Structures are given as structure tokens and as C-alpha cells.
Amino acid sequence: MAQHVAEQGLTRDELMALRNKRTGMTVFQVSWIMAFVCLIVVNWQIRSNAPSWPPAGVEPLSSILPTIVTLFLAASGWLVHNALQAINADQLGRFFSQWRLALVLGAAFVVVIAFEWITIPTSGMYSTVFRVMTAFHAIHALVIGLYMWLVDRRVRAGQVTSHDTWAVEAGTKLWYFVIVAWIMFYVVLYVL
Amino acid sequence: MAAVTAPTLPGAAIEQPKRLRVSDYLRWSVDHKIIGVQYMATALFFFIFGGALAMLIRWELLTPAIDLMADGQAYNSLFSIHGTVMIFLWIIPMMAGFANYLVPLMLGAKDMAFPWLNAFAFWLIPPAGIMMILGYFVGQTEAGWTSYPPLSTLFSGDGQTLWALSLHLLGVSSILGAINFIVTIRNMRPAGMGYFQMPLFVWAMLATSIIIVMATPFLAGALTLLILDRVAGTAFFNPAQGGDVLLWQNIFWFYSHPAVYIMVLPAFGIISELLSVHSRKPVFGYRAIALSSMAIALVGFTVWAHHMFTSLTPELRIPFMITSMIIAVPTGIKVFSWLGTIWGGKIHFTSAMLFALGFLSMFVIGGISGVMLGSVPFDIHVHDTYFVVSHLHFVLFGGSVLAVYGAIYHWFPKITGRMLDERLGKIHFWITYPAFFLTFFPMHLAGMLGMPRRVAQYAPEFQTLNVFISIAAFVLGISTFILLYNMVHSLFYGEKAGANPWRALTLEWATSSPPPSTNFIGDPVPFPNPYGYGTEAAYNYVESQNKKYGTVNPSDYEPVEKIGPLSAGTE
Numbered sequence: 001m002a003q004h005v006a007e008q009g010l011t012r013d014e015l016m017a018l019r020n021k022r023t024g025m026t027v028f029q030v031s032w033i034m035a036f037v038c039l040i041v042v043n044w045q046i047r048s049n050a051p052s053w054p055p056a057g058v059e060p061l062s063s064i065l066p067t068i069v070t071l072f073l074a075a076s077g078w079l080v081h082n083a084l085q086a087i088n089a090d091q092l093g094r095f096f097s098q099w100r101l102a103l104v105l106g107a108a109f110v111v112v113i114a115f116e117w118i119t120i121p122t123s124g125m126y127s128t129v130f131r132v133m134t135a136f137h138a139i140h141a142l143v144i145g146l147y148m149w150l151v152d153r154r155v156r157a158g159q160v161t162s163h164d165t166w167a168v169e170a171g172t173k174l175w176y177f178v179i180v181a182w183i184m185f186y187v188v189l190y191v192l
Numbered sequence: 193m194a195a196v197t198a199p200t201l202p203g204a205a206i207e208q209p210k211r212l213r214v215s216d217y218l219r220w221s222v223d224h225k226i227i228g229v230q231y232m233a234t235a236l237f238f239f240i241f242g243g244a245l246a247m248l249i250r251w252e253l254l255t256p257a258i259d260l261m262a263d264g265q266a267y268n269s270l271f272s273i274h275g276t277v278m279i280f281l282w283i284i285p286m287m288a289g290f291a292n293y294l295v296p297l298m299l300g301a302k303d304m305a306f307p308w309l310n311a312f313a314f315w316l317i318p319p320a321g322i323m324m325i326l327g328y329f330v331g332q333t334e335a336g337w338t339s340y341p342p343l344s345t346l347f348s349g350d351g352q353t354l355w356a357l358s359l360h361l362l363g364v365s366s367i368l369g370a371i372n373f374i375v376t377i378r379n380m381r382p383a384g385m386g387y388f389q390m391p392l393f394v395w396a397m398l399a400t401s402i403i404i405v406m407a408t409p410f411l412a413g414a415l416t417l418l419i420l421d422r423v424a425g426t427a428f429f430n431p432a433q434g435g436d437v438l439l440w441q442n443i444f445w446f447y448s449h450p451a452v453y454i455m456v457l458p459a460f461g462i463i464s465e466l467l468s469v470h471s472r473k474p475v476f477g478y479r480a481i482a483l484s485s486m487a488i489a490l491v492g493f494t495v496w497a498h499h500m501f502t503s504l505t506p507e508l509r510i511p512f513m514i515t516s517m518i519i520a521v522p523t524g525i526k527v528f529s530w531l532g533t534i535w536g537g538k539i540h541f542t543s544a545m546l547f548a549l550g551f552l553s554m555f556v557i558g559g560i561s562g563v564m565l566g567s568v569p570f571d572i573h574v575h576d577t578y579f580v581v582s583h584l585h586f587v588l589f590g591g592s593v594l595a596v597y598g599a600i601y602h603w604f605p606k607i608t609g610r611m612l613d614e615r616l617g618k619i620h621f622w623i624t625y626p627a628f629f630l631t632f633f634p635m636h637l638a639g640m641l642g643m644p645r646r647v648a649q650y651a652p653e654f655q656t657l658n659v660f661i662s663i664a665a666f667v668l669g670i671s672t673f674i675l676l677y678n679m680v681h682s683l684f685y686g687e688k689a690g691a692n693p694w695r696a697l698t699l700e701w702a703t704s705s706p707p708p709s710t711n712f713i714g715d716p717v718p719f720p721n722p723y724g725y726g727t728e729a730a731y732n733y734v735e736s737q738n739k740k741y742g743t744v745n746p747s748d749y750e751p752v753e754k755i756g757p758l759s760a761g762t763e
Binding site: 016019020023024027028030031032033034035037038039041042045046049050055124125128132136 | 305306367370371372374375376378379380405406407408409410412413414416417420426427428433434435436438439442443446
């Protein structure tokens with residue numbers, strides 16, 4: 001695999017640094033997903049106290065648009081995976097097309113969720129829990145999306161090549177995190 | 193066994209470590225040793241601050257009426273900040289300080305995996321601490337370190353918001369530090385050091401870090417909601433608007449019970465090192481001690497609701513009682529392994545060893561009272577009384593703080609190159625140990641007689657007991673200054689330590705004291721068993737170090753290995 005070829009050229013210290021970054025990223029993902037689990041627990045406990053959920057008289061959330069953008073988000077995960085493979089093979093054209101399309105899909109996701117956030121009628125804890133969960137996730141999507149945009153600029157400036165693709169790999173893994181966290185929230189907010 | 197010698201580079205001169213100045217510790221540095229000292233110095237500052245608040249608490253409790261404090265709210269702020277500072281700004285950062293200094297050295301590494309991140313994690317602590325103290329002076333931070341709503345949401349002032357923001361920063365710092373430790377331990381062990389050749393302190397930090405990365409994000413979630421309730425008008429913890437006060441208790445304790453192990457597991461690691469080195473015996477049950485740390489980390493996530501026995505649905509009490517009893521088992525394994533370690537050893541009653549033995553005796557009392565509190569009927573009887581205060585101080589002072597004292601006496605020579613004054617150390621121990629016991633043991637009695645915790649006014653029949661406790665507490669507070677004086681005095685006038693004053697086998701001693709900026713000259717070779725005392729090979733290993741670094745060891749620390757192998761209980 002091209003990535004392994006690139007790693008063969010690294011010194012012992014560089015290889016150790018790369019290994020550390022990869023392990024660190026995994027530990028961070030496993031750790032920070034617990035903050036999302038915490039909000040799921042909050043959702044579960046609040047709704048278990050209510051006689052019905054949504055509470056009587058409150059319109060349930062429509063899941064059509066969110067489902068569509070959830071599919072967008074899942075597709076963006078596949079695209080960033082392809083983009084990482086492309087940069088590892090020095091295929092810059094393919095990288096840009098996949099990476100940027102993923103960014104566009106991610107932006108569409110954020111816009112739709114922001115629309116849902118604004119338009120949900122204020123209805124006590126039902127809307128509060130929704131708003132806090134989606135806002136918490138959106139902050140992550142925005143910050144990581146911004147990082148991915150900066151990575152795009154660095155690749156364009158020739159600062160990322162197949163010899164060191166950690167910046168792209170990190171962006172990819174962080175975007176996977178955004179996707180997994182959202183799928184958990186989607187199930188809790190729209191399915192259960 | 194094949195002879196293993198400390199690494200030597202033919203013709204290589206030993207680098208003379210640059211003498212660091214105080215100003216070096218006040219600046220941004222990515223050297224794990226400087227960061228470790230920064231953590232420790234900062235934590236000691238907050239220890240003094242938190243200790244001063246404790247003295248005020250005991251002063252107030254000399255009489256049954258409110259006389260020192262302006263009112264009950266001021267007293268609430270006092271114990272709230274005392275508890276929070278001692279936990280989040282003293283014990284946790286102090287352990288992080290030792291770990292920062294020692295883990296890379298024990299692994300033979302040049303630094304932590306992410307040096308910049310390491311420095312960043314530390315530099316979050318001073319602003320968080322300032323925010324916490326500001327919160328105290330702003331006022332009405334009065335919900336205790338547990339910050340239960342509605343007291344922390346509807347009945348506290350702006351100080352409570354600062355408290356929550358401060359804790360948020362400390363949580364982020366903790367997570368970043370823990371990620372660093374896990375990566376360092378997983379990836380940066382030297383050739384020849386598998387997981388089961390790691391020093392037990394490193395095992396303890398691995399278990400601690402796993403707890404931190406899994407539990408602390410829950411605290412972050414809880415604090416975010418608390419802040420939103422306070423400043424953004426949400427009502428997550430207000431039942432009148434659909435919220436739930438028990439929600440806070442669940443998510444807070446899901447973090448905070450494991451946090452107890454964040455505070456005490458590093459202490460377990462310290463004790464494993466100290467007992468073995470100062471009794472010149474291999475650790476008895478190495479694997480049992482190592483794996484029991486992991487067991488504690490795992491089971492620690494299943495016991496949180498024992499803090500809520502009085503508010504918990506009755507049918508859930510028994511399951512949580514059972515898990516709480518189960519977690520005593522791995523701790524018991526450690527205690528018996530430690531006893532096995534010193535049994536038949538040639539015990540050197542150094543100050544470090546005295547504090548380690550002090551830990552062993554006092555922590556067991558805290559553990560037993562913990563099992564008592566884990567029992568539902570007893571817990572309901574003593575809920576929110578001084579029995580709980582006694583238990584937690586036996587665990588956190590009798591456990592963690594005595595271990596920290598022992599660690600200071602043990603590793604001060606490595607960090608500074610100077611020995612602490614042993615005579616002062618023993619005076620420190622022989623005042624601290626009884627004063628600690630006399631302060632906190634009578635609280636069991638006060639609690640069982642029904643004295644509630646967190647009150648400034650109490651029934652007059654408790655006054656004699658409280659006066660006794662307060663006097664002992666004042667002695668305990670004063671005894672701390674013996675250590676502080678010893679540290680400052682020894683830093684300038686202490687006997688030179690040499691590389692390995694305790695003739696220890698773990699890698700932090702296989703370099704000069706203090707170590708050079710790169711930690712080691714060349715790649716260090718670990719001794720196969722970090723606790724393999726009592727063998728010819730161990731003797732030769734230490735002797736080869738001494739040839740390299742020069743022997744300036746205390747003359748009374750005899751190399752017992754030379755006398756003859758011990759009939760040690762080895763693994």
C-alpha cells in the first residue's frame with residue numbers, strides 16, 4: 001500500500017511520532033465520544049421521566065430532511081476515505097474532487113440541522129434537549145469541517161504530499177468521529 | 193540469570209545537567225521534567241490554600257455556634273472550595289506531576305509522546321485555579337464539591353458559574369494529559385520492556401489514564417448542562433420545568449466515583465515502588481497488583497449509584513451494593529500483596545518507607561469504612577454525617593496524601609539531586625501520622641452519633657469531640673510546614689544524592705540526578721525484573737550504574753544484595 005511505502009522512508013523517530021499521533025487520535029475518539037454518550041443519557045433520563053415523548057401536545061420532529069442529510073453525511077465518510085487513498089497515491093485531482101464534495105455534503109448537513117434548530121417550536125424539555133444535542137454536535141462538525149478546509153488549502157499549497165499525509169488522515173478520522181456521533185444522535189432523536 | 197548492566201557508552205562523557213533556575217519553571221517548556229515540577233509546585237500551592245481553608249473550617253467548628261464566619265452561606269463556600277481545591281487542584285495535579293516526571297524516565301523515553309500537548313495541559317491549570325479562587329471571593333459558591341442542583345443552580349451566585357468553568361478547564365487538562373500517558377506507555381516502552389516488565393507506577397498511571405479518558409467527558413457534559421441552566425435559562429436539573437435533579441447526580445457520580453480511583457490509583461503505584469525498594473524485596477504478586485489496577489478501572493464504572501442510596505430507586509440499591517463490595521476485592525489483593533512484599537524483607541525505615549507504611553495502615557481503615565458505607569442499611573444510617581467525612585479523608589489523606597509525602601521523600605533526590613533531611617522527615621512523619629489519625633478517626637464517632645456534615649452550627653453535645661478534632665487538625669496543618677521547610681532547605685543545603693541513592697532497579701534511577709535534558713545517555717537497558725532485588729545480577733546492575741555516575745549514596749543504605757540473596761517471595 002502506498003501509505004506503507006511512504007512510511008518506509010521515515011526515520012525511527014518520525015515513525016514513532018506517526019505511531020503516537022495515530023494512537024493519540026484513537027484514544028481521543030474513544031474518550032470524547034463519551035461526552036456524546038453523556039448527552040444520550042441525559043436525553044434518556046429526561047424522556048423516561050415524562051409520561052409520553054414527545055410530551056402531550058408537542059408535535060414530533062419531522063425526520064425527512066434530517067434523514068436525507070444523515071445519508072449525505074454517511075456518503076461524505078466514504079468520500080473522505082477515498083480522498084485519503086488518493087493523496088496517499090499522489091492523485092491530487094481525485095483527492096480534491098472527493099474531499100471537496102465531502103465538505104459540500106457536510107456543509108449541507110450543518111445547514112439543514114441549523115434550520116431544524118431554528119424552526120423547532122419551543123416546547124419545554126423536548127426542544128431544549130434537541131437543541132443542546134444538535135448544537136453540541138454542530139460545533140464539532142463546524143470546527144472539524146473548518147480544519148478540513150484548511151487541510152484542503154495546505155494540499156493546494158503543496159504542503160501535503162504522499163510522503164506525509166497525516167494532516168489528511170487526521171481530518172478523515174475526525175470526520176469519521178462526526179459521522180459516528182451524529183448517527184448515535186440521529187437514532188436517539190429520530191428513531192427511538 | 194545473565195548479567196545485565198546499566199548502559200555505558202565507551203568514552204562517552206556524562207553530560208553535566210544544566211542547573212535550572214526558578215525562572216525556568218515559570219516559563220513555557222515542553223520538557224516533561226520541568227512540566228512535572230510545574231505540576232507539583234502548582235499543586236503544593238493549592239494544597240496550602242486548601243489546607244488554610246480546612247483550618248478555618250476547624251476553627252469555626254470549635255464552637256457549636258457560627259462565630260468565625262459571617263453566616264452559614266460563607267461557611268458553605270468555605271467547605272465547597274476546600275473540597276474542590278483539594279481534589280482537583282491538589283491531589284489530581286500532584287499525581288499528574290509525579291507521573292509527568294517519572295513515566296518517561298521509567299520507560300527509558302526522552303519525553304512524553306506529545307510534549308507540546310503536555311505543556312498545554314499543564315498551563316490550563318493555573319487559570320483554572322485562579323478562576324476557582326475568584327469564584328470563592330465572588331461568593332456564593334456554596335453547593336459543595338459535588339455541586340448538587342438545585343443548590344448549585346437556583347440558590348448559588350456567580351461564584352458557582354466560575355466554579356463550573358474552572359472545573360471544565362481542569363477536565364480538559366486531565367483528558368489531554370491522560371491521552372498523552374496512554375500513548376506514551378503503549379508506544380514508547382524500550383526494547384525488552386513488555387507490559388509485564390513495566391514498573392507498577394506506570395501500570396497505575398495506565399489504569400488511571402483509562403479512567404480519565406472514559407469518565408471525564410461525562411463531567412464535561414454535566415458541567416455544560418449546569419452552566420446552561422445557570423446562564424442560558426435551560427432547566428435540565430429543575431423538576432418544575434421537566435428537568436431532574438437526579439440527572440446531575442447520575443452523570444456527576446458516573447465521573448466522580450471513578451475519579452476517586454483517579455486520585456488513589458497513582459498512590460497505589462507509588463506505594464508498590466516504595467515498599468519494594470525500601471524493604472529490598474521483589475514485589476509479591478506483581479501481576480496481581482498490575483491487573484487489579486485494571487480491574488478497579490473497570491469495576492469503578494459500575495458503582496456510582498452507591499453515592500445515591502438515599503435517593504435511588506430501592507430496587508437498584510442491592511445491585512450497586514454488590515458492585516461496591518466487589519470493587520473491594522482488587523483493592524484487597526493489592527493490600528495483601530503489599531504485605532507479602534515487605535514480609536521477611538530487610539526494611540529500611542526511611543521517611544519514604546514510614547509514609548508508605550502509614551499509607552498501608554490508614555488506607556485500610558478508609559477501605560473498611562468504605563465497605564461499611566457500601567452496605568445499604570448502614571449507609572442510610574450515616575448518610576450525610578461525619579462518618580462520610582472521615583471515610584473520604586482516610587482514603588484521600590490517609591491514602592493519597594501520605595503516598596504523596598512518601599513519593600516526595602523517595603524521588604526528591606532524583607528531581608533535585610539532593611537528599612531530603614531524613615531526621616526532619618521522620619519528625620514530619622511522627623507528627624503527621626498521629627495527628628492525622630486523631631483528626632479523622634473521631635469523626636467516625638461523631639457521624640455515628642448523628643452529627644451532620646456541612647454544617648457550621650451543631651448540637652452542643654458534639655463540642656468536646658469537635659474541639660479535640662480541631663486541635664489535632666491544627667497540629668496536622670502545622671506539620672506540613674516541616675516538609676515544606678525540609679524541601680526548601682535541602683534544595684540548597686541537602687546532601688548530594690548521586691544517581692541512585694536507594695539502589696533501585698527502575699529506569700529513572702539509571703541516569704544522573706537530576707537527569708540531563710535527554711534523560712539518558714544512549715538507550716537505557718532495563719533490568720529484566722524492575723523489582724528483582726536480592727540477586728547478584730541486581731547488585732551488579734546497580735554497581736555498574738555507580739561506576740558510570742559516581743557513588744554519592746547515603747553510607748547507611750547498605751547494599752543488602754551483597755550480604756546474600758534474600759529468601760524472597762518472588763514471582
